[in-house]
Amino acid sequence: MSKLIGSVVTLAHGGGGKAMRDLVAEIFLPAFDNPILGVMEDQARLELGALSVPGARLAFTTDGFVVRPLEFPGGDIGKLAVCGTVNDLAVGGATPLWLSCAVVIEEGFEFEKLRRIVASMRASAAEAGVLIVTGDTKVVERGAADGLFITTAGVGVFPPWRNLAAVNVRPGDVVLVNGPIGDHGAAVMAARGDLALETELISDCRPLNGLMNALLDAAPGTRCARDATRGGVAAVLNEIAAAAKIGVAIDEAKIPVRPEVDGVCEILGLDPLYLANEGTLVAVVPADQADAALAAWRACAGGAESCAIGEITAGPSGDVVMRTRFGSERLVDLMIGDQLPRIC
């Protein structure tokens, strides 16, 4: 227990006075330690420097995280909050640079847990090569939130020539994934404990900017990339099909799914295509660059099991069709909601 801030968060820690100053000084500043954050003005001041080339554009994104439980095999809400925002920047082809971190904490939350989560944010930010440069802390009464919510926003820079977008895909392009799908959804579900599932599953939560750099080097014609979070690979493919007004055809037999994930899905009547991921990259590349892209990914952490799972077709426009293991075809539609609330 810290003499300065006690063992649990109180309403005073969100009050804008000494208690909040002490919390920030004891928990956030040392973890996110960097000269920009240390300035403690109301806004971070960021030098674009060499990135400010003519025509450079900024990338800007945000994500709120409400995952339950807060800690699960392979990650926690802090790692999610950093990786999720880094990935939303990276999949567009931007270089992620700076993150913000706003927390809403429920009164009574343990500082020890908060420290672990903040340490996890620090580690993920270091892995992704980004700085957490600005933040905010709010505390609400017991019962007015569920432990801890984290919202991150991120800023990155696009080189002038980069233009990845779903509308760029063309019939004949190949659809790639960087590895087995559904790990995050299945791992979080198992961690909730209400299922009494014993698995070795861990979330795939990871920063994807390394894989994106490898992809863009090896396959400079890459049309677009997305990370398949809520709604899973199915949602991403549907978004691409709808935006580009083309069709997508995938092969069930080619889609990598771990046996444990398949097992969880079978017990619960779920479909791994719709399970959330937090380190799964879906990319669409011209057919003649697919092998180079896969070779590059396979040499990267998080890419060893990369493979092609299908291709872009002329249509019907907006349709995602899966060739099943039995040789039939079925439509992979967008779900109404999610199989699992609060997965991220």
Added chain:
Amino acid sequence: MSKLIGSVVTLAHGGGGKAMRDLVAEIFLPAFDNPILGVMEDQARLELGALSVPGARLAFTTDGFVVRPLEFPGGDIGKLAVCGTVNDLAVGGATPLWLSCAVVIEEGFEFEKLRRIVASMRASAAEAGVLIVTGDTKVVERGAADGLFITTAGVGVFPPWRNLAAVNVRPGDVVLVNGPIGDHGAAVMAARGDLALETELISDCRPLNGLMNALLDAAPGTRCARDATRGGVAAVLNEIAAAAKIGVAIDEAKIPVRPEVDGVCEILGLDPLYLANEGTLVAVVPADQADAALAAWRACAGGAESCAIGEITAGPSGDVVMRTRFGSERLVDLMIGDQLPRIC
């Protein structure tokens, strides 16, 4: 009631599927309508254009909003979420340009109320001249949040020559405020209804970028500015004193406080210096530019009652001292917490 999305938010609306797409399409996209948001990639793409002058720097900030009640005289959580982040950019001397908006909604929240709050965000963004370019929607079960939390982040641009910072202040500088203090805190407190206070008070919530522009034109030597939110004017003055290692002396008789705010404070034993504001600008300017700054503010909306409330002194370092109406002096220390939780 909308046929498409129903009358209340359900868990499905946070699920990454059709229901979320419909919610975003029906509530957020039409309200925040702009071509950048409409692109619907995982990240907003921002052209720096003419702002990308050599040496230009970005400003980046975030704030979470958990105010209770969500709607109060003079504003609501949406207006707060836009103005709060715009103001954190503006007070540093940056031009606020782009905002993100991440919401955490409790299951069962009424769409009618959400529409009102989002309309209020739209109006405040228009007033401040910023675009809301990226967002995220999460829904949690009943009881896991208190209605609605909004986290905004903001990006702006500093001109290369601008360098406002608390460390710049010098003994002899003058401390200005743009009008009566404590309105927001008193208005929200009265709106909670547990006090049975009948007042005409309205929050001062407003974007401050217009006042900041006027200040910087009229008083180019301005040392620093802050908006006095949680912790009130007392917190801001303490932050400046601590950062610059100087003293601040203010005159109680010069501090503008509405009689209704004084009345609320007297009944509840509060001090207006510590009440939260959401449109109150504290600026420190060289003595010879104070009159020009005040004249410029008085010509602006939200600045009619601007005045000088004190000056920077040699010390004791870090101390804020108030000369009372009775001629005595008292230390204006930083509070431990806040007089009022969930004020913003």
